[in-house]
Amino acid sequence: MNKEIVNVNNLLKKFGDFVAVDNINFSVKKGEIFAFLGPNGAGKSTTIKIMTTLSKANGGSVEINGFDVLKDKKKVRESIGVIFQDPTLDEDLTAYENLYYHSILYGISKAKRKKKIEDLLNYVGLLDRKNDFVKNFSGGMKRRVEIARGLLHDPKLLFLDEPTLGLDVQTRTFLWNHIKKVNKEKKITVFFTSHNLDEAEKIATKVAIIDHGRILIIGTSEEIKKKTKTKSLEKAFLKLTGYDIRVDKADGVDRMRRFRR
Amino acid sequence: MDSALYVMWHRQIKEYFRNKQRLIVSLVQPLLFLIAFGFGLGNSFQSSGNFNYIQYLLPGIVGMTIMMSSTMGGMSLIWDKKFGFLKETLVAPVSRINLLFGRCLGNATTSVFQGLIVLFLGYFMGFRIFNWSMFPLIILCMFFIALLFNLLGTSLAAKFDDMQSFPSIMNFLMMPMMFLSGAFFSTNNFPKVLQFIVKINPFDYCVSLLRFVISGIETNLLLDFMVVGILILLLGFLGTRLFNRMEV
Ligand SMILES: Nc1ncnc2c1ncn2[C@@H]1O[C@H](COP(=O)(O)OP(=O)(O)OP(=O)(O)O)[C@@H](O)[C@H]1O
Ligand SMILES: [Mg+2]
Numbered sequence: 001m002n003k004e005i006v007n008v009n010n011l012l013k014k015f016g017d018f019v020a021v022d023n024i025n026f027s028v029k030k031g032e033i034f035a036f037l038g039p040n041g042a043g044k045s046t047t048i049k050i051m052t053t054l055s056k057a058n059g060g061s062v063e064i065n066g067f068d069v070l071k072d073k074k075k076v077r078e079s080i081g082v083i084f085q086d087p088t089l090d091e092d093l094t095a096y097e098n099l100y101y102h103s104i105l106y107g108i109s110k111a112k113r114k115k116k117i118e119d120l121l122n123y124v125g126l127l128d129r130k131n132d133f134v135k136n137f138s139g140g141m142k143r144r145v146e147i148a149r150g151l152l153h154d155p156k157l158l159f160l161d162e163p164t165l166g167l168d169v170q171t172r173t174f175l176w177n178h179i180k181k182v183n184k185e186k187k188i189t190v191f192f193t194s195h196n197l198d199e200a201e202k203i204a205t206k207v208a209i210i211d212h213g214r215i216l217i218i219g220t221s222e223e224i225k226k227k228t229k230t231k232s233l234e235k236a237f238l239k240l241t242g243y244d245i246r247v248d249k250a251d252g253v254d255r256m257r258r259f260r261r
Numbered sequence: 262m263d264s265a266l267y268v269m270w271h272r273q274i275k276e277y278f279r280n281k282q283r284l285i286v287s288l289v290q291p292l293l294f295l296i297a298f299g300f301g302l303g304n305s306f307q308s309s310g311n312f313n314y315i316q317y318l319l320p321g322i323v324g325m326t327i328m329m330s331s332t333m334g335g336m337s338l339i340w341d342k343k344f345g346f347l348k349e350t351l352v353a354p355v356s357r358i359n360l361l362f363g364r365c366l367g368n369a370t371t372s373v374f375q376g377l378i379v380l381f382l383g384y385f386m387g388f389r390i391f392n393w394s395m396f397p398l399i400i401l402c403m404f405f406i407a408l409l410f411n412l413l414g415t416s417l418a419a420k421f422d423d424m425q426s427f428p429s430i431m432n433f434l435m436m437p438m439m440f441l442s443g444a445f446f447s448t449n450n451f452p453k454v455l456q457f458i459v460k461i462n463p464f465d466y467c468v469s470l471l472r473f474v475i476s477g478i479e480t481n482l483l484l485d486f487m488v489v490g491i492l493i494l495l496l497g498f499l500g501t502r503l504f505n506r507m508e509v
Contacts, residue, residue, distance in 0.1 A: 052352055055508045077354035088345035092276050101268045105353040149349075 005030045005065055005157055005189050006051070012059035013046050013213075020046045022213035023060065028157075028206070033183050033190045035204035037197065037237060040246040043213040044193045045085050048161050051191075052082050065156050078106070081155035083146045085162050085193075091135035095126060095145050098134060099152055106153035120148040124178070140171035147175065151182060158182065160192040164199070172196075176203050201233035211241045265355035266363040273337065273367025287371075291326040291379045298322065298445055299386050316391070317478065319383040320471035321444035323376045324406065328438070328464060330375050331407045332431045334368035335414030342422050348509050357504040362497070365415055369407035376403045380475070391477035399474045405489050406467045412496035419503040438464040443472075463492055 006028035013021035021043045028034045038044050049055035051062050053073045062069040065079035089098050099117040108116060121127045124144040134142060143163060150158060160179070164172040176199055183190050194200045200207065201221045208218040217224055217240060221233050228236040278284060298318055341347040350360050377400075380390070390396070414431065421427055441458050442448070442465035448456060459465050466488040469480040 049508075054348065054351055074354045077352060080352075082348075082352050084345065084348055086345050088347075088349040090272070090341075090346040090349075091344065092279065093272070097275075101272060102349070102353075104264045104268050105350070105355055107264060107354070 003030050004028065006034075006191065007063040008047075008051070008060070009062075010060035011047065011050065011057055011062060013043070013050060013055070014058050020213050021050070021057075024210065024213070024215045026208055026215060026218055028189060028191060030189055031183070031187065033179070033203055033205045034192070035200040035207045036191060036193045036210065037195075037200060037207060038193075038210035039241050042210045042246075044210060045161055047210075048082075048084075048159055048191075048193070052080060052159060053077060078153075079156045080159060081150035081153065081157070081188075082159045083143075083150045083161065083163055085165070087142055087146065089134045089142055089145060089149075092133065094131050094133055095121060095137070096130040098145060099149050102149050102152055108153060116152060120152055121145075123151075124148045125174075140167045143167060143171070143175070147178065151186070151188075154186070155188060157189045157191060160190065162193055162195065164194060164196060172199065179203065197234040197237055198232070207233065209237060209240055216240045263355075263359045263363075265350070265353070265359035266366070269350070269360055269363025270367040270370070273334075273364055274370055276337075277368075277371040287330055287375055288378055290329070291322055291375065292382060294325065295319075295322050295379065295382055295386065302445065313387075315383065315386055315388045316476040317447075317472070318445060319380070319388045320475040320478075321442075321468050322383075323379045323403070323475065324464065324468040324471050325439055325444055326379050327372045327376045327403055327407050328410050328435060328467070330372045331368060331410030332414035332435060333428065334365070334372070334411045335416075335418030335431070336427060337368070338364065338415050338418040339422055339424055339427055342509065343424065351507070351509060357507075358501045361412075361415065361500050361504045365408055365411035365500075368411045368415075369404055372407035372411070373400060373403045376407075390475060395474050395477075399471075402470050402474050405493065406471070409463075409467070409489055409493050409496065412493065412500050416496060416500035416503050419500065419507050438462055441465075442468055444468045463488060 004027045006026075008024060008026050011021055011024050012019070024047070036044050036047070046055070050057045051064060051069065053069050053076055056070070064076045067075040067079065069076050093101070096117060099120065100113065103113045103117060118127060118130070121130050124147055126141060126144055126148070129137070129141070134145060137145065147163070163179070164175055167175065179190055179192070180203060182188050204221065206218070207221055207224055209216045209224070217227065219227070224233065224236050225231065228239050230236040230239055299315060302314070302318070338347070351357070380388075390399070417430070418427060421430065441455060442462050443459070444464070448459045448465075451459065466485045470482070470485040470489065472478045473480045473482060473485070
């Protein structure tokens with residue numbers, strides 16, 4: 001049962017001399033809701049881009065659903081649904097059209113397309129807005145369209161890079177409930193990042209904390225709290241990553257601090 | 262038909278016709294050229310030469326319209342990078358070569374449409390297609406030329422991604438190609454150096470090709486086709502490489 005769906009080995013990613021992902025190792029088991037947490041610039045999105053075949057690593061290997069991200073790109077892409085940190089909808093198309101093109105790209109048969117799209121739009125509460133242009137949607141509605149689209153081709157593994165960024169409490173609650181539901185009902189493994197640690201603590205079955213491209217700790221929330229002798233995941237997070245505000249790597253002082261560490 | 266090819270082709274066409282402002286702008290510019298050159302230059306030419314200038318000029322304007330709209334087709338890739346839709350296509354289980362060609366074929370289709378509008382407008386200025394049985398060939402030639410310049414624009418757009426500088430770079434490339442060619446006037450009286458530049462200017466071969474199929478003006482047909490064909494292959498190869506390496 002508990003087979004691994006993600007295997008990351010000694011993953012290394014550099015931008016020039018700057019090491020964004022520094023030899024990280026972790027794995028995700030089928031059925032888990034895996035939280036990938038870390039301060040700004042920790043290397044979360046960079047890691048996700050490599051795991052989703054959009055960026056090439058400088059070293060190490062990544063296996064998704066048993067396929068290598070370099071050798072079996074197509075198989076990896078078929079296995080995953082991705083909701084990126086920044087929006088990736090075509091705003092000049094309607095919600096329906098965005099999902100429609102997606103369904104063709106993922107080889108969903110013509111007979112099933114319409115029903116699947118409408119079911120999913122209904123699932124995220126946007127069926128009555130299906131023919132509206134995405135550019136007229138609010139941030140939360142756009143996010144819901146993206147989630148519907150990410151689920152359209154029944155992925156085995158769903159990536160969500162800060163899915164609730166900029167959303168109100170209602171929409172956030174709605175989304176997390178959805179993610180739980182998808183995980184349970186559709187048996188989809190979930191890999192997400194978030195800066196809202198309370199929410200992450202509630203939903204994640206496994207947590208990894210990364211900082212400066214290195215993984216500091218992996219375990220269940222309970223294990224992490226125990227190890228750090230703290231009462232909440234947020235406290236544990238602060239204890240592990242410190243109170244410094246992260247400045248972009250271009251900033252000289254930050255760079256020096258990083259190397260001094 | 263391949264799914265990526267179809268999706269990108271369909272989407273580029275849909276968005277072209279949907280955006281009415283862009284649609285109108287794309288048609289007004291060639292109209293202006295047609296009027297300025299047709300009436301302005303045409304009068305002075307007709308007094309000196311004996312050929313019908315509008316028959317000579319119109320294929321040039323068609324070529325220019327296609328070249329301009331096609332190279333600027335690269336802009337849509339830059340937009341897609343900026344607004345994220347590119348990622349959605351790159352993470353899909355489809356090949357990048359089809360994403361590239363679908364995009365270019367879609368843009369090319371809209372460029373051919375613009376070229377046909379120019380032909381149509383020419384009719385009001387006395388222009389006539391010399392042989393209607395050539396019409397399918399006219400479309401085909403327009404399409405190849407549009408594909409060529411779309412591959413150029415999109416390949417460059419894969420490399421550069423600055424919204425502001427891309428149009429200036431494209432204009433910088435296109436202006437000499439346009440004016441150092443036989444698009445608007447004969448280059449027979451150019452100085453030797455300029456004539457050499459015309460010889461290595463791919464756009465000049467495109468215009469000769471169009472001039473033959475549209476107006477029946479003689480050219481080295483085989484050479485023109487070879488230049489266009491080889492450039493499509495080269496740019497297709499280059500564009501595929503750049504697309505494959507693109508990280509977002
Ligand atoms: N294309 C790039 N070129 C240069 N540096 C980059 C590039 N992409 C990311 N970086 C750098 O790599 C580091 C990690 O970035 P990444 O986007 O992975 O962080 P993150 O953990 O997702 O942060 P956030 O929580 O702010 O989204 C940052 O210092 C960033 O500036
Ligand atoms: Mg990020």
